[in-house]
Amino acid sequence: MFENISLAFQGIWGHKMRSALTMLGIIIGIAAIISIVSTIKGTNEQIKQNLIGAGNNAVEVQLYQGDESYEFSWNAIPKGVPVLDETRREELAAIENVEDASLYTYRSYADNVFYQNTAFNGYVYGIDMHYFSVYGYYVQWGRNFVERDFTEHKKVVIIDQTVMSTLYPNGVNPVGTCLEIAGSPFTVIGIVDQKSSFEPVIKNMDDYNMYRTDSNGKIFIPGESWCIPYQFDEPQNAVLKAKDTDSMTNVGKAASDLMNGSLNVARGSNITYKSEDLLKQAKDLQDLSNSTNQQLIWIASISLLVGGIGVMNIMLVSVTERTREIGLKKAIGAKKSRILWQFLTEAAVLTSLGGLLGVGGGILMASVISRIAKTPTAISVPASVIAVVFSMVIGVVFGLFPAVKAANLNPIEALRHE
Amino acid sequence: MILELDHIFKDYPQGKLTVPVLKDVSLQVEEGDYIAIMGPSGSGKTTLMNLIGCLDVPTSGTYILAGKNIAKQNENQMAEIRNRYIGFVFQTFNLLPKLSAQDNVALPLLYAGVGKRERRERAAEALRKVGLGDRLNFRSNQLSGGQCQRVAIARAMVGNPTILLADEPTGALDTKSGEQVMEIFRQLNEEGVTIIMITHEPDIAMHAKKLYHIRDGVLTGPEDRSEDD
Numbered sequence: 001m002f003e004n005i006s007l008a009f010q011g012i013w014g015h016k017m018r019s020a021l022t023m024l025g026i027i028i029g030i031a032a033i034i035s036i037v038s039t040i041k042g043t044n045e046q047i048k049q050n051l052i053g054a055g056n057n058a059v060e061v062q063l064y065q066g067d068e069s070y071e072f073s074w075n076a077i078p079k080g081v082p083v084l085d086e087t088r089r090e091e092l093a094a095i096e097n098v099e100d101a102s103l104y105t106y107r108s109y110a111d112n113v114f115y116q117n118t119a120f121n122g123y124v125y126g127i128d129m130h131y132f133s134v135y136g137y138y139v140q141w142g143r144n145f146v147e148r149d150f151t152e153h154k155k156v157v158i159i160d161q162t163v164m165s166t167l168y169p170n171g172v173n174p175v176g177t178c179l180e181i182a183g184s185p186f187t188v189i190g191i192v193d194q195k196s197s198f199e200p201v202i203k204n205m206d207d208y209n210m211y212r213t214d215s216n217g218k219i220f221i222p223g224e225s226w227c228i229p230y231q232f233d234e235p236q237n238a239v240l241k242a243k244d245t246d247s248m249t250n251v252g253k254a255a256s257d258l259m260n261g262s263l264n265v266a267r268g269s270n271i272t273y274k275s276e277d278l279l280k281q282a283k284d285l286q287d288l289s290n291s292t293n294q295q296l297i298w299i300a301s302i303s304l305l306v307g308g309i310g311v312m313n314i315m316l317v318s319v320t321e322r323t324r325e326i327g328l329k330k331a332i333g334a335k336k337s338r339i340l341w342q343f344l345t346e347a348a349v350l351t352s353l354g355g356l357l358g359v360g361g362g363i364l365m366a367s368v369i370s371r372i373a374k375t376p377t378a379i380s381v382p383a384s385v386i387a388v389v390f391s392m393v394i395g396v397v398f399g400l401f402p403a404v405k406a407a408n409l410n411p412i413e414a415l416r417h418e
Numbered sequence: 419m420i421l422e423l424d425h426i427f428k429d430y431p432q433g434k435l436t437v438p439v440l441k442d443v444s445l446q447v448e449e450g451d452y453i454a455i456m457g458p459s460g461s462g463k464t465t466l467m468n469l470i471g472c473l474d475v476p477t478s479g480t481y482i483l484a485g486k487n488i489a490k491q492n493e494n495q496m497a498e499i500r501n502r503y504i505g506f507v508f509q510t511f512n513l514l515p516k517l518s519a520q521d522n523v524a525l526p527l528l529y530a531g532v533g534k535r536e537r538r539e540r541a542a543e544a545l546r547k548v549g550l551g552d553r554l555n556f557r558s559n560q561l562s563g564g565q566c567q568r569v570a571i572a573r574a575m576v577g578n579p580t581i582l583l584a585d586e587p588t589g590a591l592d593t594k595s596g597e598q599v600m601e602i603f604r605q606l607n608e609e610g611v612t613i614i615m616i617t618h619e620p621d622i623a624m625h626a627k628k629l630y631h632i633r634d635g636v637l638t639g640p641e642d643r644s645e646d647d
């Protein structure tokens with residue numbers, strides 16, 4: 001076997017030009033497939049990152065009415081939706097693959113928050129001790145909330161980077177200033193920033209709509225102080241930090257099930273907790289991009305077919321050219337199977353070599369494409385291995401007919417061949 | 419008796435007809451014989467050789483080689499018999515041009531399942547025996563016709579076959595190279611190798627111990643000429 005392979009290499013090397021031309025179809029086909037697969041993989045990873053964020057793995061569970069998220073900004077608190085306590089939070093945190101859990105309330109597009117004369121148009125959050133760790137916030141200046149801020153309903157507020165830069169003129173230190181939230185004065189105690197604030201890659205309008213995040217900024221107050229500006233303790237949403245991206249879907253399901261267990265809403269009110277399944281959204285988007293690329297792969301496969309036929313053609317020529325050699329070998333005792341293997345090995349080595357070169361070319365092509373089209377690519381190792389194995393299979397399949405022809409040659413006639 | 423042809427007929431189809439090429443050929447060869455078969459072109463010499471060499475089977479008649487009825491063997495068994503019992507020498511040498519002399523000679527041992535190192539050693543030894551110990555790595559295009567034929571003889575003999583079959587071994591050689599080949603044959607025969615040689619040159623046929631004639635597929639002989647020398 002090993003000897004067959006080394007003989008095959010000699011044969012290929014002996015006909016460099018011809019071998020190269022024969023391999024060309026395979027090289028092009030494999031290169032095309034590898035570059036397409038790399039582009040698909042890159043795009044898919046980008047979609048996933050854009051939607052899920054890099055490494056955050058935060059799963060949000062929110063109250064929904066039907067398919068609309070139920071916001072208390074303009075809705076009354078529905079009957080039978082309880083305010084959740086620490087025990088519930090601990091239950092959530094105990095779900096499998098959950099690292100941490102946090103309960104929070106919020107207002108979007110708050111229109112009654114002011115710093116001096118300037119209105120703030122972002123989000124107000126009432127949070128617990130766990131919120132910052134789940135979302136990867138850290139305190140940049142000032143201080144974090146402490147136990148007493150919660151237990152004593154302190155009127156303190158922490159703002160994020162965006163709020164600081166939009167609300168405060170240059171040089172003013174926000175720490176110690178006062179924000180008026182729905183008529184109540186809150187003292188700014190700190191500024192937070194997000195560790196891995198992930199910027200989605202936006203290439204066009206669709207991407208923009210898909211991945212747009214509000215850039216108006218967020219302010220945070222202790223959940224226990226929520227009732228000061230907003231009169232009532234409100235039922236919370238939950239956010240859970242999943243151990244890894246792949247467990248996000250299951251974590252979301254388990255958490256919403258658990259929270260729904262505490263609901264006691266009227267029948268037909270259609271109010272439930274749901275988790276936004278980002279993984280599924282990402283998958284749907286990926287499927288879309290996959291299906292278009294699948295067609296490209298079919299086209300590339302045709303080139304492999306053509307390459308295979310080319311291999312068959314060259315092998316047939318080679319068998320004819322070497323008729324005397326085959327006759328001689330048979331005369332001195334080579335069995336049919338040996339001749340068969342000799343030609344099969346030669347075809348398989350030829351196409352495997354083509355496959356290897358194709359993978360190299362494909363990786364090169366993918367990186368050029370990503371440079372020019374500014375799309376990401378990711379090299380897929382399994383795809384490369386499969387590509388080489390597949391090329392070998394092509395060699396065996398298309399080499400079979402010529403090899404059988406060679407093995408079946410009649411030695412007498414073969415020796416007489418000119 | 420190393421081989422025995424008994425009432426062999428061989429027909430070839432030619433269009434709708436079948437042409438008889440060998441007609442009732444019987445031949446008995448003892449171990450250590452040295453036989454020459456002479457005949458004009460087209461008389462059926464090569465056809466007879468192919469039958470003796472187990473490259474073909476007769477249309478009718480029986481052929482026993484080393485106790486085996488050749489008609490009853492399958493393709494793989496025939497390949498084994500050729501590999502084990504028969505060494506071929508052709509008019510046109512039939513060396514593989516891409517291989518060195520040594521690799522050419524080692525080829526039959528590959529098919530006999532001999533390991534690489536032993537193949538190379540035995541091939542070198544066989545080449546030394548035909549006087550080409552200094553040409554191991556030469557290819558056929560770097561060798562003269564006589565040298566090529568000696569490589570071919572080394573290849574035929576490397577597996578220690580019982581019978582050496584030579585189809586016009588000197589047909590493509592000059593007289594001097596032809597004589598060298600005949601000298602090697604004589605030595606081999608002295609060592610006990612059975613030789614069957616086909617030729618149409620009387621000078622060459624003189625080297626054999628027994629002489630047969632073939633004409634239109636009919637074999638006559640032997641003329642025993644072992645005492646003439």
Ligand SMILES: Nc1ncnc2c1ncn2[C@@H]1O[C@H](COP(=O)(O)OP(=O)(O)O)[C@@H](O)[C@H]1O
Pocket residue numbers: 430431432439457458459460461462463464465466
């Ligand atoms: N495979 C074949 N098919 C048809 N006719 C053949 C075949 N082989 C040989 N013959 C015929 O048999 C006759 C003897 O051929 P061959 O044995 O090669 O003669 P020689 O070697 O004595 O010159 C010739 O007439 C040739 O045409």
Ligand SMILES: [Mg+2]
Pocket residue numbers: 463464
């Ligand atoms: Mg002839």
